[in-house]
Amino acid sequence: MGLRFIFMLTRNDETVGDAEQHLKTALAAGVHHIGFKDVGLPFERLKDLNAAIKAGGATSYLEVVSLDEASELASARAAVDIGVDILLGGTHVDAVLPILAGTDIRYFPFPGRIEGHPSVLAGTIDEVVDSAVALAARDGVHGLDLLAYRSAENVTGLMAAVCAAVDKPVIMAGSIGSRDQIEIARRSGAAGFTIGTAALDGDYPADSPELETQLRSIQRDVAGVNKHLSPFAPKNLDRAFATFSDTWSPRIAGQVNNMMVKLAKFEGEFVWHHHEVEDELFLVHKGRLLMKFRDRDEIVEEGEFIIVPHGVEHCPVALDGVCEVLLLEPATTVNTGNADDARRVTDLAHV
Template sequence: MGLRFIFMLTRNDKTVEDAEQHLITALAAGVHHIGFKDVGLPFERLKQLNEAIKAGGATSYLEVVSLDKESEIASAKAAVEIGVDILLGGTNVDAVLPILSGTEIQYYPFPGKIEGHPSALTGSIDEIVASAVELNSREGVSGLDLLAYRSTENVTGLMAAVCAAVDKPVIMAGSIGSRERIEIVRRSGAAGFTIGTAALDGDYPADSPELETQLRSIQKDVAGVNNHLSPLGPKNLEQSFAGFSETWSPKIAGTINNMQVKLVKLEGEFVWHHHKVEDELFFVHKGKLMMRFRDRDEIIKEGEFIIVPHGVEHCPVALDGVCEVLLLEPSSTLNTGNVRDERTVSDLEYI
């Protein structure tokens, strides 16, 4: 799945007043994980905000800011009533777990000691790791919400130590406001991270401080560190076919898993053959193709295709001059199948 980016509609540990408008921008930008805090807006608006997040196809997160037991119990009950997907934060695990029992809400409490507002993570790395290990062992705890960048300890070492000590997903929270920090989070072994204020204030390195640009820049950086960016662009069939003239010599134009997209020019009649295990798709880009079978002949015109199942003997014939064909077939496919002759091409060129 890769590292998960969670956009928080929050500033200074409060859900922002204009959260609904920012949500529209986030959903339009294709953000799939969106959260808010349990303070900042009235309960009814939080409930409507959650409904809008889920209606937009995103996963919803509620992060608990309250640290006293009674407030946290109220927040957990609110999470159930609101119907969020994931409850982040909080430290009163024994009080919260019974409230979430029987629901589908995933629970990611804070490891370590949390103090102040905005929240800060205190204690040594060893103490925080010990807390994380204890929480990790608890049934009903789905993962951990680590306030890594709000710790005074070595943040890189802290994140790596916690992720190495537990077998449940860890989400990193705090001031993660650059690609460099996102890369550090990924290397630590974390499952995800949150960004709120940096994007809302236009502080994330991007071409513009506008929220949509901020979010798209973050998503691009996340895709980059996850190795999910494609180096491939469109290919034009007209131009590709114009790049070669020889016939009956397939060229590789692209690869899809163990399949290859091949371009070939046909002229006249080929050889009768079959493929023992490979199916083939013939798409006619230009010209007219006749596919001869032992029981019939099929005519394939421009814009049409035919699939030849493996084991079926066939003989392609180009009608009315040269026929340009796109082939989709496994990379193991030999153009002459079970036959070896002067038209067999073992080493295909890439175009």
């Protein structure tokens, strides 16, 4: 699925006062993972916020940043009450696990020693890794919330070391604000990362500081890092067919999985043949096509297509001059099939 972007409705470890408005912007921008923190708004508003996130089709996250045990347990109980999907953060795992038992909430506590507010990750890489290993081994812990960019250690090394040491997903948090940092998180083996302040303050590199532009830029960069961007633009059939004049010599115009999209010009009658394992689709772009079968003839007009199953002997014939045909067939298909004919083409050009 790739690296996951979690938009946090937070600034400086607090849920922002206008979170509801920012949520509308995030949902309109197509953000699918949205979170907030356990401080900054009353729990009743957090409950409404969570409901709105889920009503918008997104996954909800509550991140605990309270440092004392009583506040953290209150936040865990609130997470159960408001029905969040994922509980991030917190350090009092032994006390939180019984509260979450029997719920569907997925739990990602902080590894390492967390200090201050806004929170920072203290300790050496080895110490954080030891903590991560111990936490990941616990039943009821589904993953880890690593404050990687709040550590004074080598962040790249820290992320890679934690991800290599545990077999559960690790989410990177703490002041991520550029594509380079997102790429580093991906290379480390992270399952996801959070961004809040950078987007809300308009600091993420983008064409505008407006939140919608910020979020779309982050999503574009995540898609690029995940290699989920499409290189394809629309292809005009008239222009593509105009690039060649040879008949009975298909050109490759595209590929869908193992299926080739081919363009061919037919003139006159082809050879009787069949294909042992490949089905073919013939769509007439211009002209008229006669498809001969042993039991009947079918005429295919412009805008119509016909499917020829494998094993069925057939003979295409262009009526009324040149016929332009789009073919959809497996990459292994040879135009003459089982027939020995001079018009056989095995090395296809592209258009």
